[in-house]
Amino acid sequence: MNRKQFLTTGIIATSVFTSPYSLLANKQDDPKLDKKIVKEFVSAGHGKFEKVKELLEENPTLLNAAHDWKFGDFETALGAASHVGHKELAQYLINKGAQANIFTAALFGRIEIIKPMLNLFPSALHAKGPHGFTLLHHAQRGGEEAKEVTEYLVSLGAKETKIALY
Incomplete structure (x- = not known):
């Protein structure tokens, strides 16, 4: 085996047996x-x-x-x-x-995002975000800009719930 074949074989073997994830895991600056x-x-x-x-x-x-x-x-x-x-x-x-996410979309009154998401994932109507806050809570925090979303969520059965914060 000549020098060129030896080097080529070494490069191929290294690339086959070294995962890119293992290289990232060893980075000291990350x-x-x-x-x-x-x-x-x-x-x-x-x-x-x-x-x-x-x-x-x-x-x-x-x-x-x-x-x-x-x-x-x-x-x-x-x-x-x-x-x-x-x-x-x-x-x-x-x-x-x-x-x-859908909670932020509710805050901003983005009905064009909320409707298809709830059509695809109906149980998200009662999903809990951070601290247990619901979609309805987020929409209510959105004020007038989110009024259409608030009304839509209520029409689907969303209710304001009391939040238990530890």
């Missing part, structure tokens, strides 16, 4: 997010716009990070802004690339 910073960011998502901007500028990977408040109650900063009705903050996060 640590997990600090849970305290995630909690601070998500907490700020409840209305501290400047703090959200500051933390996101320092660490852009916080954008879709979720904090676990316990008992399966996961929340992102966008989820926080959505259930408190802070549209400006929610829009800022969406503009930065945050992953919007």
Whole structure:
């Protein structure tokens, strides 16, 4: 075997037996997010716009990070802004690339999203978002802009429920 064949065989063997995921797992410059910073960011998502901007500028990977408040109650900063009705903050996060969902669509009164989603997934009418807040709650937080969504959800049987916050 000549030098060229040896090198080619080595490259092929390395590529066959090395998973790209194992290479990523060994990166030292890609640590997990600090849970305290995630909690601070998500907490700020409840209305501290400047703090959200500051933390996101320092660490852009916080954008879709979720904090676990316990008992399966996961929340992102966008989820926080959505259930408190802070549209400006929610829009800022969406503009930065945050992953919007049906709850955020309800906040913004996006009936053209809500109707097909509920046609496809009818049980989502009673789905619980962060802290147990419902679609109806999010639509109500959307005010006049979300009035059509609020009325539609009520026509389907959605009811305001009391939220049990630990």
